[in-house]
Each structure stands twice: as structure tokens, then as C-alpha cells.
Amino acid sequence: MDYEKLLDNVYRNLPERKKSGERFECPLADVMPQGNKEYIKNFDAICAALRRTPEELSKYLSRELASPVAVEGPRLVINSKVMPRIVNEKIQEYCNASVICRECGKPDTHLESTGDRGFKVLVCEACGARQPVKK
Numbered sequence: 001m002d003y004e005k006l007l008d009n010v011y012r013n014l015p016e017r018k019k020s021g022e023r024f025e026c027p028l029a030d031v032m033p034q035g036n037k038e039y040i041k042n043f044d045a046i047c048a049a050l051r052r053t054p055e056e057l058s059k060y061l062s063r064e065l066a067s068p069v070a071v072e073g074p075r076l077v078i079n080s081k082v083m084p085r086i087v088n089e090k091i092q093e094y095c096n097a098s099v100i101c102r103e104c105g106k107p108d109t110h111l112e113s114t115g116d117r118g119f120k121v122l123v124c125e126a127c128g129a130r131q132p133v134k135k
């Protein structure tokens, strides 16, 4: 038996990686066009998954998409034509910048105002890390 095959067998017999190391998956927005607007049908579910208020997330999207938005029940109305792909990219960016802890990769975080020109810190409830955020 050659060495490579031997290694192969060793790796195959290693126990599976622990589930706790799994990365948090940012939820996908269900975007539906209607006339000159776009509706995010599952906006409330996205906010709940990210543990952010609809106000926080809608303000961010309005700025990033350069478009007025309005929260309408569980939905978010975007008052312009935006590609669903772009909406999801922006939500993904928000997730990476302002939700997921850069130390431990968990989404169990909240934002705290520092009172310093509107700067905020991302506080991780899982590992206690505090990180400045830009968005």
C-alpha cells in the first residue's frame, strides 16, 4: 500500500467535524417586483434572523440602494427598480459588517451606540468581543 492511499484512509476515518463550527447563513430576501417598486416579502423574517429592528435594516437599505423605502407590515417596499441580486448582496454585506462576530463567527450580537459621532460597536453575546462597525 502506498503512502498516499494510507493517508487517504486516515482522513476518511477521522470523526466528522463538530456542528457548532457551522457558519451562520444570512437569510435570502424574497424580492417581488410590482410596478415601479420592489417588495421584500420576508423582511420581518430577515430582521428576526439578524436580530435587528426593521428601522435599523430599512435605514441601511435605503442608504445603500439610494432609494426611499417603507416598512409595510411584514414587508419592505423599495420605491424604485432594484435587482433582487443587489438587494441580497446588500443584506449579505450588512450581515458580514454589522451582525456576524468577527471573532467567533456567531450572529448573537447587538449594536451599541458609543455616542461618538454616531459610531457604533458590535457587541458579541457569545464571546464578548466588541468591534467597531461602519454601517
Ligand SMILES: [Zn+2]
Residues within 6 Å of the ligand: 101, 102, 103, 104, 105, 106, 124, 125, 126, 127, 128, 129
Ligand atoms: Zn463572538
